[in-house]
Amino acid sequence: MGRRLYSLCRGLQITTEITKIRQLAWTLAKASATSQLDVPGEYVWAFPKSDTFFSVRERSRSIFSSGNSIKDPDVISYVQSLNLSSHLLNPWVVNEFEEKFPSWVKEGRRFTLSNFELFKYVGFSAGTQESFINFYLFNKDKRFRVFRGDYWWHMDIWAKTNINWAYIEDDDLRPNDICICSYPFALTGDKHKQFDWLVNKCNTIGIKLLVDFIYLPNSNYAVDIDLSAECIDQITFSFSKTFPVQCAKIAVRMCKTKPADPMQMSNDENICNRLSAGLALDIINKFPIDYNVNKYLSQQTYWCNKLGLAQTKVVHFGLGDDYTTYGRNEVNAWCSPFNKQQGRYNLGMLYENQQLLKNIGLSDYADN
Amino acid sequence: MILELHFKNIIDDPLCKIIIANKELYNGVPPSVFICDINVDGPFLLEICHYGKQPTDTVVENNVIIRDRSFELDKLILDSYNIEELIWDSCFKADDGQVFNSCLFFGPNGKFMLNAESPGLKWILQTRHIKNNNDPNWEEDYTHYVEACKLLQK
Numbered sequence: 001m002g003r004r005l006y007s008l009c010r011g012l013q014i015t016t017e018i019t020k021i022r023q024l025a026w027t028l029a030k031a032s033a034t035s036q037l038d039v040p041g042e043y044v045w046a047f048p049k050s051d052t053f054f055s056v057r058e059r060s061r062s063i064f065s066s067g068n069s070i071k072d073p074d075v076i077s078y079v080q081s082l083n084l085s086s087h088l089l090n091p092w093v094v095n096e097f098e099e100k101f102p103s104w105v106k107e108g109r110r111f112t113l114s115n116f117e118l119f120k121y122v123g124f125s126a127g128t129q130e131s132f133i134n135f136y137l138f139n140k141d142k143r144f145r146v147f148r149g150d151y152w153w154h155m156d157i158w159a160k161t162n163i164n165w166a167y168i169e170d171d172d173l174r175p176n177d178i179c180i181c182s183y184p185f186a187l188t189g190d191k192h193k194q195f196d197w198l199v200n201k202c203n204t205i206g207i208k209l210l211v212d213f214i215y216l217p218n219s220n221y222a223v224d225i226d227l228s229a230e231c232i233d234q235i236t237f238s239f240s241k242t243f244p245v246q247c248a249k250i251a252v253r254m255c256k257t258k259p260a261d262p263m264q265m266s267n268d269e270n271i272c273n274r275l276s277a278g279l280a281l282d283i284i285n286k287f288p289i290d291y292n293v294n295k296y297l298s299q300q301t302y303w304c305n306k307l308g309l310a311q312t313k314v315v316h317f318g319l320g321d322d323y324t325t326y327g328r329n330e331v332n333a334w335c336s337p338f339n340k341q342q343g344r345y346n347l348g349m350l351y352e353n354q355q356l357l358k359n360i361g362l363s364d365y366a367d368n
Numbered sequence: 369m370i371l372e373l374h375f376k377n378i379i380d381d382p383l384c385k386i387i388i389a390n391k392e393l394y395n396g397v398p399p400s401v402f403i404c405d406i407n408v409d410g411p412f413l414l415e416i417c418h419y420g421k422q423p424t425d426t427v428v429e430n431n432v433i434i435r436d437r438s439f440e441l442d443k444l445i446l447d448s449y450n451i452e453e454l455i456w457d458s459c460f461k462a463d464d465g466q467v468f469n470s471c472l473f474f475g476p477n478g479k480f481m482l483n484a485e486s487p488g489l490k491w492i493l494q495t496r497h498i499k500n501n502n503d504p505n506w507e508e509d510y511t512h513y514v515e516a517c518k519l520l521q522k
Contacts, residue, residue, distance in 0.1 A: 022508070022512055023512055023515060023516070025512075026509075026512035026513055026515070026516040027515075027516040027519055027520065029516075030513070030516040030517065030520055031516075031520055034520060036520055052448065052449070053449070053489055053493075053509075053510070053513050056513060056516070057509055057513070060512075359522070360519040360520065360522050361519070361522075362519070
C-alpha cells in the first residue's frame with residue numbers, strides 16, 4: 001500500500017513512498033491553515049481557506065507543485081532588513097546590477113557556461129515573463145517550439161493568443177521555427193536528453209534557440225554548455241526560482257547583439273523597476289549563486305531517500321510517481337492545462353519547515 | 369461529537385424533543401440554534417419529535433391555513449461539517465402514520481428521523497462516496513487528515 005515504482009532513465013527503480021508523501025502533504029497543508037509553518041507561504045493559494053478537511057485536502061494536492069524557490073529564512077530575514085526605497089533615488093542601480101550580474105554568475109563552480117562573455121548585452125527583466133513576451137512579440141511570425149514538459153506558461157500564453165506553436169516532439173524543426181528550452185530542463189531538473197540534438201539541428205537549419213537558465217543557480221553539475229553556438233543568441237535567468245523574492249519579478253536577459261524591443265527600450269530609458277533591481281543587487285552582493293546548493297544539498301539527499309524520490313540535479317526537486325492521481329489531471333491541472341508536472345516534487349516546503357517537521361516526528365534530519 | 373441544529377420559521381412556540389441514541393438532549397420550544405457535545409461513537413439515530421400540537425393551533429379561514437404552529441429544520445452540522453444534501457436522507461413520520469421522506473417541515477405532530485454516524489466527517493465522506501461514487505480516496509484522505517490534526521496538536 002502506498003508504494004509505487006518510479007522508473008529512472010538509467011534503469012534503476014525507486015519506490016515512491018506515496019503514503020509518507022501524502023502524510024507530509026496533509027500535515028503541511030493543515031499547518032498552513034493553522035499558521036504553524038516555520039515559514040508561511042507567499043501566495044494566496046498557499047493558504048487554505050480554513051482548517052477544515054475540504055480546504056486542507058485541496059491545498060495538500062499542491063504542496064509539492066510549482067518550481068518556486070526555497071523560502072530560505074536567512075534570505076527572507078536579510079531582505080526584510082533592507083531599505084529598498086533608497087534604490088528609487090539611485091539612477092544607476094539597474095546598471096550596477098546589470099554590470100555585477102555576469103561576474104556573480106561566473107563565480108559559480110557547479111556549472112560550465114563556455115563563452116558566456118559573448119553575451120555582452122545584459123538587461124534587467126521584470127521576471128523572465130517580460131523577456132518571453134518580448135521574444136514572442138519580436139518573433140510573432142514564426143512557429144514556436146518547445147519540448148513537452150517545459151515551462152507551461154509558454155504554451156498557455158501561445159494558446160490564448162493564437163500564436164503558432166508546436167511541441168518539438170510532434171513535428172520536424174523547420175526554417176520558420178524558433179525554439180525555447182530550459183536548461184536544466186524544467187520537468188526533470190537535468191539536461192534535456194535531446195538538448196544537444198536541438199542545438200545542432202537549430203544550427204543546421206539556421207533557426208534561433210532561447211536557452212532559459214531558470215534553475216541554473218540551484219543546479220548541481222547539470223549544465224555544461226558552449227554558448228558560442230550560433231543558434232543561441234538569448235539566454236535568460238530567473239531569481240524567483242532561486243531566492244524568495246518571487247513577487248519582486250527579478251530576472252535577467254542576456255544577448256549577443258543588442259535587442260531592439262520594448263524591454264530594451266525600458267532599459268535604455270532608465271525606467272526599469274529600481275526597487276526590484278536594487279533588491280537583486282543587494283542579494284547578489286550578499287549571497288553566492290550556489291548558496292542554495294551549498295545549504296540544501298544534504299537535505300535534498302535526506303528527503304529523496306526518505307520519500308523514495310530520484311534526486312535531481314536541481315537542489316529543490318525530486319522525481320517520483322504522482323502522489324495524487326486526482327485533482328491534478330489534465331482537466332483540472334493547477335493554473336493551466338499545460339501544467340503537467342505531477343512527478344516533479346518541489347521539496348522546498350520540507351526544507352523550510354524542518355523545525356516543525358522535527359518537532360512532530362516527521363523528520364530526523366540531522367544538521368551538520 | 370458536536371451536534372448543531374439550526375431551526376427556522378418557528379411559529380407559535382411549538383414543542384420538540386431532540387433525541388440521539390435514545391437519549392433526550394432537549395425538550396422545549398426549538399431554539400434557532402441548538403448545540404450540544406455528546407458522547408456517541410458509531411451509528412446513531414437522530415430524532416426530533418414534534419409534540420403537543422392541538423387542532424386549534426391551526427387556524428383556517430375559507431379553507432386556507434392562515435396560521436399554523438410549526439417549525440422547520442434548516443441545517444444539521446456534525447463536528448463543524450454541514451451535512452448539506454445528506455439532510456434529505458431523513459424522513460418524517462407523523463403520529464397518524466403518514467411517512468414523508470425528505471421532509472424538514474414540522475407541521476403535524478410526529479418524528480423526524482435521520483440515521484448518521486460519529487465521527488461526522490467520516491460518515492459524510494463515506495455516505496457521499498457510496499451515493500455518488502466520486503471519492504475513492506476518501507478513507508485514506510480522512511486518515512491523513514485526522515493524523516495531521518493529531519500531529520499538530522503535539
